[in-house]
Amino acid sequence: MQTKECPEDICDQLCEHPQLICITKKEAIADDDAQQVAEIFKLLGDTTRVKILQLLSRRELCVCDIAAVIEMGQSAVSHQLRLLRNARLVRYRREGKMAWYSLDDEHVRSLLSQGIDHIKHR
Amino acid sequence: MQTKECPEDICDQLCEHPQLICITKKEAIADDDAQQVAEIFKLLGDTTRVKILQLLSRRELCVCDIAAVIEMGQSAVSHQLRLLRNARLVRYRREGKMAWYSLDDEHVRSLLSQGIDHIKHR
DNA sequence: ACAACATATGAATATATGTTCATATGTTAA
DNA sequence: TTAACATATGAACATATATTCATATGTTGT
Known part of the structure; x- marks a missing residue:
């Protein structure tokens, strides 16, 4: 500037x-700001992650249930969850062997639902 | 479903x-919906495009001015504008040799400003 | 017609990204 | 302790993407 x-x-x-x-x-x-903004949208810019985030915006789920619902391998889901975790878009809690994930960012919930609205209305 | x-x-x-x-x-x-949603966010998920869209959200600009402001080559800018044009996020009008681009999607304006807000507040 | 200019575009290249496979980690139940 | 299980992760691979370079297209002024 x-x-x-x-x-x-x-x-x-x-x-x-x-x-x-x-x-x-x-x-x-x-x-630097542009880069950070792009970083967030990049995370929302993948079909698998959109599916995962949309699920988690409705309820807490464990890894293998996410995998079952979106019909992808456990490993692929786990890798994506790591990206979302690192960016603090999701949180998780351990319960025995299982890890329960949920959405951890209200901005993202809002962006996601706007994105979904967007494609519905046009 | x-x-x-x-x-x-x-x-x-x-x-x-x-x-x-x-x-x-x-x-x-x-x-299919997830894919379309991801498609939009993918377009917002690149630093160069974030910069371009943010500029165009404020005023109409020609290609070489965009290039000058964000300090990138004309070709790179032109390629990115094509992506944005194809997705109808921007429109353009010809005025002689020049092409004036502007934002053509209010949803995107809103998503973008929310994205910017998001990184400001945390 | 020609030169100067703004923009667009194809090809090439380097880099980033998503998925899979194999395997590691850590928990539970026997 | 061991087997079964849920999850995490590193490496390899294939694909997608952004930028650059060279050049094409189309416009303006002479």
């Missing part, structure tokens, strides 16, 4: 419009 | 809990 004043826009001949660029740069999201 | 009744849950010995799985399957998102 810039802090200096924007020069007059000499342009209309040039493709790059200095003043417009200058103003726009000030409003631009910081690199 | 299932339509048949759920059997009694015999479980607690088994890992897979038949009744729970059955109920959960009925609530699960359809494969």
